[in-house]
Amino acid sequence: RVAVVGAGVSGLAATKCCLEEGLEPTCFEQSRDIGGLWRYTEHVEAGRPSLYPSVISNTSKEMSAFSDFPYPEDFPVFLPNARVLDYLRRYTERFGLQKHIKFGTTVVSVRKRPDFATTGQWDVVTETDKKQTSHVFDAVMVCSGNFSEPSLPLHCFPGIEKFQGPYFHSRQYKHPDVFQGKRVLVVGMGNSGVDIAVEASRVAAKVTVCTSRGSWVLSRVFDHGYPWDMVLNTRLMSLIRNSLPGPLSRALINHRVNQWFKHENYGLQPEKSCFMREPVLNDDLPSYILTGRITIKPGVKEFKDNSVVFHNCPEEEPIDIVVFCTGYNVSFPFLEEAVVKVENKHASLYKYVFPTHLQRPTLAVIGLIKPLGAITPVTEMQARWVTRVFKGLCQLPPQSVMEKEVNEKKKNQVRRFGLSYDEVLKIDCLVYMDELSSFIGTKPSVLGLLCRDPRLALTIFFGPCTPYQYRLGGPGHWEGARQAILTQWDRTLKPTRTRVPAGSSSSCLSLLTAMGFLLLLAAVVFGF
Numbered sequence: 001r002v003a004v005v006g007a008g009v010s011g012l013a014a015t016k017c018c019l020e021e022g023l024e025p026t027c028f029e030q031s032r033d034i035g036g037l038w039r040y041t042e043h044v045e046a047g048r049p050s051l052y053p054s055v056i057s058n059t060s061k062e063m064s065a066f067s068d069f070p071y072p073e074d075f076p077v078f079l080p081n082a083r084v085l086d087y088l089r090r091y092t093e094r095f096g097l098q099k100h101i102k103f104g105t106t107v108v109s110v111r112k113r114p115d116f117a118t119t120g121q122w123d124v125v126t127e128t129d130k131k132q133t134s135h136v137f138d139a140v141m142v143c144s145g146n147f148s149e150p151s152l153p154l155h156c157f158p159g160i161e162k163f164q165g166p167y168f169h170s171r172q173y174k175h176p177d178v179f180q181g182k183r184v185l186v187v188g189m190g191n192s193g194v195d196i197a198v199e200a201s202r203v204a205a206k207v208t209v210c211t212s213r214g215s216w217v218l219s220r221v222f223d224h225g226y227p228w229d230m231v232l233n234t235r236l237m238s239l240i241r242n243s244l245p246g247p248l249s250r251a252l253i254n255h256r257v258n259q260w261f262k263h264e265n266y267g268l269q270p271e272k273s274c275f276m277r278e279p280v281l282n283d284d285l286p287s288y289i290l291t292g293r294i295t296i297k298p299g300v301k302e303f304k305d306n307s308v309v310f311h312n313c314p315e316e317e318p319i320d321i322v323v324f325c326t327g328y329n330v331s332f333p334f335l336e337e338a339v340v341k342v343e344n345k346h347a348s349l350y351k352y353v354f355p356t357h358l359q360r361p362t363l364a365v366i367g368l369i370k371p372l373g374a375i376t377p378v379t380e381m382q383a384r385w386v387t388r389v390f391k392g393l394c395q396l397p398p399q400s401v402m403e404k405e406v407n408e409k410k411k412n413q414v415r416r417f418g419l420s421y422d423e424v425l426k427i428d429c430l431v432y433m434d435e436l437s438s439f440i441g442t443k444p445s446v447l448g449l450l451c452r453d454p455r456l457a458l459t460i461f462f463g464p465c466t467p468y469q470y471r472l473g474g475p476g477h478w479e480g481a482r483q484a485i486l487t488q489w490d491r492t493l494k495p496t497r498t499r500v501p502a503g504s505s506s507s508c509l510s511l512l513t514a515m516g517f518l519l520l521l522a523a524v525v526f527g528f
Helices: 009-020 081-094 191-201 228-232 235-243 246-257 285-290 376-390 399-417 429-440 446-452 454-462 467-471 481-486 488-493 506-527
Strands: 002-005 025-029 101-103 105-112 122-128 131-137 139-142 167-169 183-187 206-210 294-297 300-303 307-310 313-318 321-324 363-365
Touching: 002 009, 002 105, 002 131, 009 025, 009 081, 009 139, 009 376, 025 105, 122 139, 139 376, 183 191, 191 206, 191 285, 191 294, 191 321, 235 246, 235 429, 235 454, 285 294, 363 376, 376 429, 376 467, 446 454, 454 481, 467 481, 481 488
Parallel strands: 002 025, 002 139, 025 101, 139 363, 167 321, 183 206, 183 321, 206 294
Antiparallel strands: 105 122, 122 131, 300 307, 307 313
16 A cells, blocks of 8 residues: 655656555545646645646656656647646546545654564655544655745745835736836746746846856757757757766757857856856747847845845846746655655665665655656656565665665755755766666666667657657556657657648658758857
8 A cells, every 4th residue: 555645747657656566555645636836726735836827848758758657749849838738637537546535635744653663654644624544555646746845945035024125925926017117126047937937028028137156048949949948858868968078068059059149148058167057948928038038137235225235246136026937945844854865955865766764665755856857757767666675676786785885876866956955956867877777677678679670760869758668568568658658759740730832742741840840950069
């Protein structure tokens, strides 16, 4: 019996993977519906993620799908939040997950049983309609996400107590009306910060974004109009990135991200461009800076009554309202601190999943990671591995080995990404997926396929690394995986090729698609 905490993307994947392995999941969801982060509500609900209605996915539908359930071909390439929720409902119905979910049920506490050293079992207390119930579970999968507890470090902003205008965390944001005619300051430059700045600039008198570190900015529309992640997240590109010496690899990345526009000229160049920063995905920001709608400034030095002073900028900037886009804390209020140790907003977990010090590996955290790519297939792969560990089909290394790797990985991440509260959660999506899939025996063998199915092998190596690759063989094999891979570009082009010029045919379309992909590949490789 497995307790799954949360019915968002991670929780649904965990529940389905439990069923796939013959386990008995019970998924506890405190709200009245599935969807987690992707379910929009007009009002902010305590303990739940909150999004604004204009949110669109930053990763394309083919790269963001569950590995045995492609998005419908008529869905747009990048998805409004309502379409993602629709997809999750279809997934829930297709695999019969609804009957395993207890809605309106909050997990109050998860504690080791007295005989944990021998049984690995957990006492789980839940609350429904103010009534508490105790359960015993053999294992626990924590899928509660990390977008519920906002981080608002006001002590880092001298003078904020003097500021006379309103200020709030981005979690509270819903509509741009609040900025009508005002001078707006957005603190922080992640995806939410830039989204909010762009929306605010359409109604505000002035919008300023301040960032101490800068950021690379990518467009969803990449080379030749293809989705950015389907161009960059390929096995060939991963091989190039990870085979070259670090300085050369970073130099190539810096060159590549500056091809759309030179970040230095827009005030966006990362403070230390030798580090690999998580890119911001936004199609409008450069043009909004060019047209004066948005201004980029350094970090805040001090707030005053009705203005702000930035570092290295002596003059005061008048402002009326402030939005803090300062991220979220990692929090597990239902767990004892000793179970998952959170330090510096970072939980020390083996492969970002398992606490290293438990006598029995019967608790796992799913989705506490920031892949440089889509999160959905990553959480699903974590869940596939975890359920096989629970069953005893996969073994974890000794505690000392796990702890050593966690510490080494943290040091490496700091060297690679720079030190900030969430950088240590960032990973190369493809490398991480390959590693976990090798544990459970589902990593695709390109060389093996080259002999048996060369067309599929070449598509896997040169094309986008879509999640279906991890269903070609091994546990959880899906008969439709090969066809899903070979038709991934068809589903990508379907919603946009809504007008076919006279004289074109479907066979011609396939030929042009193949030729276009080869030209795209050549442009990407030699464009570096």
